[in-house]
Amino acid sequence: MNKALSRVPLYTVLVLVALFALLPLYIMVITSFKPPAEASIARMWELPSSLSFSAWDRGFSILRPYLVNSFALAIPATLLSSLVGSINGYVFAMWRFKGSEIVFNALLLGMFIPYQIVLIPLVQTLNSIGLFNSIPGLILTHVIYGIPITTLIFRNFYARIPMEIIEASQIDGAGLLGTYRRVALPLSLPGFVVVGIWQFTQIWNEFLWAVTITSAGQRPVMVALQNISGSQIVEFDLQMAAALQAALPTLIIYVLLGRYFVRGLLAGAVKG
């Protein structure tokens, strides 16, 4: 009894923080399902009297082309940057050469720069190669600036494959590429899942590149959402429905594959 009682403060704090964490989600969900007449900010906290899909419909009809853009951006960019990271990580983990640690650290530093410092040359470069204001331009940008994090996660991943397996493959006459294709790659699925989820989430949620590089019909969904929220005449319920729709893909991935997301989070934060 005494022990149970001593745990009351523990659960009190957990419940309070959980309420804080769920607060924005609660407002987004209940508002987006309210009949338009009830969607005033004065009655923000009240549950809807009946279920209405009006805000979902209106939000989706505005966001749909931008959601398509975001998928057309995030899926290829995620696949490409995972592949690049896998090859780099494999080399750094298993085929170290003189100076490879220096090269690795020099690549890694690219992760920590404030991206404002490359924004002007990036816009000029994309302009000169005809990729400004295009999804392919954004894909290229995400793949290049994703190199440090994907390389880091994959290097740490491959560092856990026992060196003996690689050596056995070498003794059998397989070279670097053969060993990658026949030994490393088949073992890489968990690594690809972690990196893929991480990159998809980051690319889907990203805003600075998107708002700088694209305009009008090329915009990803986060820029479209910002435009909706920045407009004074857009109704509150529509804004909440649009915000929820824009957040849904990464939220669904988190619910289904959360533990891989957390691994990416920890792997990205800790230099191996």
Next chain:
Amino acid sequence: MAQTTDVGVAAGDTDAAKDHRLPPRRQRSALARRLERYLPFLLLLPSIIAIGVFVYGFIAWTGWVSVSNWTTFVQDLSFSGFDAYSRLLDDFRFLSGLRNVIVFTILFVGVSVVIGLMLALLLDRDPWGAPIWRNLFLFPLAISFVVTGVVWQWLFNPRAGVNLILDRLGTETLPMWYVSTEIIPGWRWGQIDVAIPIALVAVVVAAVWQMSGFAMAIYLAGLQGISEDLREAARVDGASEPQIYRRVILPMLLPMTITIVIVLGHISLKTFDLIFVMTGPGTGYVTDVPAVYMYESTFRANQFARGAAISVVLLVLVVALMAPAVWARNRTEEAASE
């Protein structure tokens, strides 16, 4: 930290190596062997070139733009000296933004560390449903700052959200949140007050909502590395529970704290989307930050030299944060390995 970054190599797949033991060792030509020797480097070459150009080359290029005469839509890369920088020193908006981002970073990182540590220590006591709580505290990390900004903008709208509840509770004067132009008095430095603008508090709450789970996750990973034996040994030595926390656990969490400060600190210094979406620069620039000013200078006002100069200052800020933190982390790692 090793066990937490484990992305798991599937057991049983080790047979893959054996399957390929059959073909005999091939004889390779001298050229092929030489190529093989440089192959690791060649495979990395595209990435090295890409980062070399898009990170290091572009930083140098931005540095040059910042000392150029490029202040209109037409590119002018002639050398102007440090005009753009000296104008920034006299620029009310820039100085306000600089103050804001430093205040914001201290508050945001500080509160996130405290909340993250508290949650990690609570979950470490193994409450019922620990994984559920953990997932609940981590899910905001999967959400975009844009979404966060849109929702919290409404929650801190002075006529809505939190204030409706405060009003119901009978609060006399409702806070203005991010619309407030009040600045907690500090001291004057040139044109600006070195102090805390009230409006930043609302942005800090939103940022903490989004990112404090990160601090929790890092601390939890650190706590898993502290063995029960160690705590037991301290207990046997007669240490009380609070003493164990203060003398054993907290010091061992120092490397995690440094990691959190590095990651959250650099995210905070370059804050752009949250401010851009939630508040904008604000009346009297009470919520402006250098990243927003950089964007508007460059892409709205065509003041490329000024935009470049602001981004150079941002880079310097990040380096100033990270250099001592990385140094401290290397030191604690060395101490741990000795």
